Amino acid sequence: MSGIAGNRDYRLLWTGQVVSEAGFSTTTIAFPLLVLALTGSAAQSGLVLGAVAISQLVAGLPAGALVDRWPRKRIMLGCEAVQAVAAGGLVLALYRGAAEVWMLVVVAVVMGLSRALFEPAEEASLPRLVAEEQVPSAVAMNAARTSAGQLSGTALGGFLFAVGRAVPFLFDVVAHVFAFVSLLFVRLPRRPERAEDRPPKHLGREIAEGLRWVWTRPPLRATVLCVVSLNLFFSAYYLVIIVLATERGVSSGEIGVMAAMLGAGGILGSLAAPYLHRRISAYGLVIGVFWALTVLTPLAVFVHNGYVMGALFAAVAFLPPAANTAIATYQLLSTPDGLRGRLGGVLGVTGGLAAAAGPALGGWLVEALPAVSAVLTCTGSIAVVTLATTFSRTLRGLPAAPRVRELEETSGQ
Structure with missing residues (x-):
């Protein structure tokens, strides 16, 4: 750092x-x-x-x-x-x-x-x-x-x-x-100019080109699905746990502390992410995080104290930044500069949809099931994704991201 x-x-x-x-x-x-x-x-x-x-x-x-x-x-x-x-x-x-x-x-x-x-x-x-x-x-x-x-x-x-x-x-x-x-006062180096990029294309075709770039490259497609899964189930799990804590008589003050500990866990995880990224492969980080979440998330069933639940929240939030860092680094460095904005647009939309659908899914689960069953359902869903990532040939063979200069020299973008 x-x-x-x-x-x-x-x-x-x-x-x-x-x-x-x-x-x-x-x-x-x-x-x-x-x-x-x-x-x-x-x-x-x-x-x-x-x-x-x-x-x-x-x-x-x-x-x-x-x-x-x-x-x-x-x-x-x-x-x-x-x-x-x-x-x-x-x-x-x-x-x-x-x-x-x-x-x-x-x-x-x-x-x-x-x-x-x-x-x-x-x-x-x-x-x-x-x-x-x-x-x-x-x-x-x-x-x-x-x-x-x-x-x-x-x-x-x-x-x-x-x-x-x-x-x-x-x-x-x-x-x-x-x-x-x-x-x-930020000095941002100028982007390389390429003659074929100067005339603006039709906006719809440019959007389609960005979507096609992500979808036709299996490593990019697989990493996007990983991030969507993390956002979806984590946000659903968060709402389910809040409902579970309320049912068990946890005070609003303790729930506030739980939320703060969740944020603190995310910050600490982000600070630790570069260190982990240097020592563990991208595939190892992704499957490690999913397996850890599969083990940690059902522990909420046995916790009745808000502060202990907050510690569990912090542990769960500590993990995803390492996987997200590995994924985002690969995505950025394996995409030509001329397509990185569209990559960001695709990631923003898919991540936003997952983040919006997660609370809706969590709300539906707690309406349809007892809170404990809802927790276990979230855990089961995460476990399915964990098995899929573990046995994914695409993720297992996730290549090192090309160097930026090499990518720009060989890309037709």
Whole structure:
């Protein structure tokens, strides 16, 4: 990790984005509180929050194609600027007492569209921003940054809203301005220009080209399915465990500690991921994580104490970042620069769909089954995926990712 710590440009990007992530999470907590204060309607609160996720999912594939067309640093700067302006407009409306729900929906859509563009632009830029051997550390540190921003933003959101309705959104403005200024000083090497890439193609064909790139390469396809499985079953398991803890009389305070321990486990796992990546093969990390989850997840059936459950949460959350780092590093370094934006768009959409479907699956399980049975059903599903990954010839033979220069020299992109 020491190597990447000395990378000035990555450090600037990372610092700006941890603040930006905290601002986004603060706003996410403040949105439903503000809607409830304005209207008293829980349904409209859900509408505003849903607007962020839905707009990000809908825009995901086109955004990935645009990231491969446009200068990536300008995309990231534009996203931060637009979010600062949108949040600033809401602050002004609140100050004047003129805020309405439709304004919140507009701000939420702007946030979702901005994230749909920013995330693949940043991911696609990593192999040019850091040395090739630093890519695993950068991927892991970005995951830790997201977890840290979410934890701090979630804690800040309720507190700042209690100070004043506009305060969380004012903090979000400051966060995006800070991230914008940090990005101004990031020196992102220019992408190689190829004559065949200069005339823009039809956007639909570019999107199809990105989907085809992922689907027709078995290692990429297999790693995407691994990530989707992790997101789906982990988010379902989380909801099932919360219901199980509530049924067993665990207090809301202890449940809050459980959630914090889950976040802390994810951060520690992200910090450990580069170390594990250097010592264990990608296949070993993937199957190791799935087997560990298969063993750990059913232990919740025997736990009745919230703090012990939190420790189990932390252990479970500690594991996935290592597999995700190995997978994301392979995906980035085995994809030509001209397709990395579309790769990010595909990954963002599939991951987002899995993350959205997971809680719905968990909710259905706890409605249809006793909580203990729901836990065991989640475990059984993870075990099926574990066996599939263990005996997958594609994953077992996962090749080392080609070096970036070699890939660009041999690729027709």
